[in-house]
Amino acid sequence: MAADAESFKAEGNSYYSQGLNQEAVDSYTKAIGISNSNPVYYSNRAAAYMKLGRWQAALDDCNKGLSFSHDVKLGSKLYWRQGICHRELGSLSLAEESFNEGLRRDPSNSVLREELARLQDILSSAPVAQTDSGLSEIKNNDSTASPINASESETTIPIQVVDTLPDIFSEPSAKVISHDDSNKTSHLHPLESIPTATDEKRNVQDIASPSASTSAQPALPLQIPSPLTFYNLMQLMRTPKSQLPQVYDHIFFNVPPSRYAEIHQTGGIDYEVIEFVLDSIAFVATNAQDKNWASRAVDILEGLAHCNRFSMSKMFVSTKRVQEVQRLLAESKLDASTLSRINDLYT
Numbered sequence: 001m002a003a004d005a006e007s008f009k010a011e012g013n014s015y016y017s018q019g020l021n022q023e024a025v026d027s028y029t030k031a032i033g034i035s036n037s038n039p040v041y042y043s044n045r046a047a048a049y050m051k052l053g054r055w056q057a058a059l060d061d062c063n064k065g066l067s068f069s070h071d072v073k074l075g076s077k078l079y080w081r082q083g084i085c086h087r088e089l090g091s092l093s094l095a096e097e098s099f100n101e102g103l104r105r106d107p108s109n110s111v112l113r114e115e116l117a118r119l120q121d122i123l124s125s126a127p128v129a130q131t132d133s134g135l136s137e138i139k140n141n142d143s144t145a146s147p148i149n150a151s152e153s154e155t156t157i158p159i160q161v162v163d164t165l166p167d168i169f170s171e172p173s174a175k176v177i178s179h180d181d182s183n184k185t186s187h188l189h190p191l192e193s194i195p196t197a198t199d200e201k202r203n204v205q206d207i208a209s210p211s212a213s214t215s216a217q218p219a220l221p222l223q224i225p226s227p228l229t230f231y232n233l234m235q236l237m238r239t240p241k242s243q244l245p246q247v248y249d250h251i252f253f254n255v256p257p258s259r260y261a262e263i264h265q266t267g268g269i270d271y272e273v274i275e276f277v278l279d280s281i282a283f284v285a286t287n288a289q290d291k292n293w294a295s296r297a298v299d300i301l302e303g304l305a306h307c308n309r310f311s312m313s314k315m316f317v318s319t320k321r322v323q324e325v326q327r328l329l330a331e332s333k334l335d336a337s338t339l340s341r342i343n344d345l346y347t
Helices: 002-017 021-034 039-051 055-068 072-088 092-105 110-125 197-208 230-236 241-254 259-263 271-286 293-305 310-316 319-331 336-345
Strands: 128-130 136-138 174-178 223-225
Touching (some): 002 039, 092 110, 293 319, 293 336, 319 336
16 A cells, blocks of 8 residues: 555656646645655645645645654755745744744754745845734735736735835935836825825715716826836836736846846845746747847846746746746747756756
């Protein structure tokens, strides 16, 4: 029976290495059905669930695996995965506890140490709110960016969302790049204050009045701060879907590829940023009017690969996103050596 379980585990490992994550989950589940106290099976299934963005299911498997594991190395891996799941589910304090516990058991684990340092950097640099449980967590807003060709089973959960506007938005005269006029200086105003009861009463009367103006206000042109900073990028990733084409165009053509390594040198790049840039490449490639887009895309992809923690974060990037960009590059007739180099970086 144990041999049968191991064969299902091997089958799951094969599926996982091919990016067939749901098939891997199914195989690991069969292994668990035969031997339900083997922590390796739970650890492997958690990894496949994480690839699918099924963070709660992955967390449950990490917890189950830890209840059976007495091996230091496997335990530290499970604590690492447990911490990632807590982070993706928004429980940053619990994520910190997981990484600390993993390091307590395996003090030499550099992956856990880097993950903890990155999390602490996020906690120290982002706005916090007091939760019902008394834990300080980063305020979380929904991301409006839509993934390209993502399946329903894949989810994108914001890791770090900025609720307060960066300083550049509150300065009296901030330099911005606009698709209407990139040479003008625009005055950006802070958010309006919450309306008073009197304001609300007046608004209701205006709506009810036949003389009230019903003309819609024209949409303001999208204004993109320059140069790109970490917090600017977080804001751009929350751009409404209708304005994403402008953002993708700007990200692709106006951000120097080396800029990503500069703005992520402290905490490291996150997988959501990689996916966002991949989306911009896919958008430009699909709507390309510049025949040299492919060489620019290669520069961008290599620029991302130079970011701190890229090797770790790319593990969580949607396989479909990567394959879509690889397909578009292959169709652009890039030379084989360049294609091979990019494929090696992103697989």
